[in-house]
Amino acid sequence: MNRRRFVAGAPLAAAAATTLAAPAIAQTMPELRWRMASSFPKSLDTIYGAGEHVAKRVAALTDNKFQIRTFAAGEIVPAFGTVDAVQQGTIECAHTASYYFVGKDPTFAFDGTVPFGMNFRQLNAWLNAGGGHEVMREFFEGYNIVSLQAGNTGAQMGGWFRKEIRNVEDLKGLKFRIGGFAGNVIQKLGAVPQQIAGGDIYASLERGTIDAAEWIGPYDDEKLGFNRVAPFYYYPGWWEGGLNLSLHINKAKYDELPAIYKETLNSACRDATIETMAKYDAQNPPALRRLLANGTQLRPFPRDVMQACYRATFELYDETAAANPRFKKVYDHFKAFRDTQLQWFRVAENSYDSFVYLMQAQEQQAPAGGQPRR
Known part of the structure; x- marks a missing residue:
């Protein structure tokens, strides 16, 4: 056996093995092309961008096997026509705010936001750790929709x-x-x-x-x-x-997805929620x-x-x-x-925030070189 030839060829063999392994995995993943209708104008890189973010992450995580094309409000579906389009299977999914559809049933609002409801963190806790997704899932099944959290604006102006x-x-x-x-x-x-x-x-x-x-x-x-x-x-x-944004997915289309694609969608939506909130705060x-x-x-x-x-x-x-x-x-x-x-936030979060805001205001009012008022 030629030792030098064996050692020299080892990196090539490893590279070949790696090259062969990737397609073997990729071949088990079907190629899908979905359409996503947004309820928002393309000019808004924040709220419309949340839907685009989901699509880009899904493509990146599946080596472009699962691609979602995003359309702005009115391009293929009117801004307030997305629930009907998803429910009927005209499109596979839509990025929207569920509270737009309270005319169909006021229960839709809880998936978005309601007056004097919860802020972003509280609503996020309800949906993901407090059973909110479970109670909403039952409601959405009546519309042939799976709803995933996909963005948040934080507290809004009046x-x-x-x-x-x-x-x-x-x-x-x-x-x-x-x-x-x-x-x-x-x-x-x-x-x-x-x-x-x-x-x-x-x-x-x-x-x-x-x-x-x-x-x-x-x-x-x-x-x-x-x-x-x-x-x-x-x-x-x-x-x-704290307005929660949602990805509405036709339930039959969602159920057909391989498990890895379902998790990819969930992961992309969670990422979009963090990303969108960060953009608004910045x-x-x-x-x-x-x-x-x-x-x-x-x-x-x-x-x-x-x-x-x-x-x-x-x-x-x-x-x-x-x-x-x-x-x-x-x-x-x-x-x-x-x-x-509210009981918990009043004890910890709000008392902390209120004190910091008060001190900042006092410092801004203090004369140059002086001490803030106590």
């Missing part, structure tokens, strides 16, 4: 108004573009909710077809140009403490500074408005639960978890 909101009376007759269950709440207080897709809000606000509009927060709102047609920017968005602060520098007038909602909305919200929850057993089942589970979360 929207753009052409006129100031000074009290509850100012809500009466107000034509307000607002998403989800909150539309029912403000209607209870005399406002007129409008459901308008993100890409169409600016034109409606500019023409005066609507008096106010909420979308997400400074980064996206600046991109859509709302500050050019409405001067007053209100906070907080009491109806969106990009909203500088965007807000730019808006204020350009003349935006920042306003908190008056206390009596917040209190009236809070009371109307929980009255409406009780009324809806009494009339809709699907809503009641999810609401009871959701509210029990929310109550324990």
Whole structure:
């Protein structure tokens, strides 16, 4: 045996073995081509980008065997037509916010966000460790849909108004573009909710077809140009403490997937949730500074408005639960978890945050070289 030839050939043999192994594994994976309809405009690299992120991760993790092509709102399906398209199997999946479909059943809202509900971390805990996914899965089966968590915006702003909101009376007759269950709440207080897709809000606000509009927060709102047609920017968005975005998948198509592709989709969606939340947290602060520098007038909602909305919200929850057993089942589970979360966050998270915010404010007010006020 020629020892030199054996040693010299060893790396080549190893490389050959590696080359042969990869295709053997790849051959067991079917090639799939799916279409994903988004409910969001392509101009928003954050919320629309979350769907793109899922598609890119799925392709990367499957060596391009499983590819999902993403389409913006209106390209193949209207922004608010995605549930019907997924349910009927017209498309394999859609990236959307489930609360858009409360007109079909208000229970959809719990998969997105509800007024005075939970923030991102609390909702994430309910869905992934508190049984939320399980109770929602049963609901979605009635629509032939599997829903996966695929992004979050965090707490949102209260929207753009052409006129100031000074009290509850100012809500009466107000034509307000607002998403989800909150539309029912403000209607209870005399406002007129409008459901308008993100890409169409600016034109409606500019023409005066609507008096106010909420979308997400400074980064996206600046991109859509709302500050050019409405001067007053209100906070907080009491109806969106943390909007969960979802990938709706046709259940039959999902069930057909190999186990490795199902896990790939789940992994990509979890990654998109972290990525999207990070983008909003990084990009909203500088965007807000730019808006204020350009003349935006920042306003908190008056206390009596917040209190009236809070009371109307929980009255409406009780009324809806009494009339809709699907809503009641999810609401009871959701509210029990929310109550324990609020108790815990009030002790640890909120007390920590409140102290840090107070100290920062005092330091900013202290004279140069002086000590912050105690």
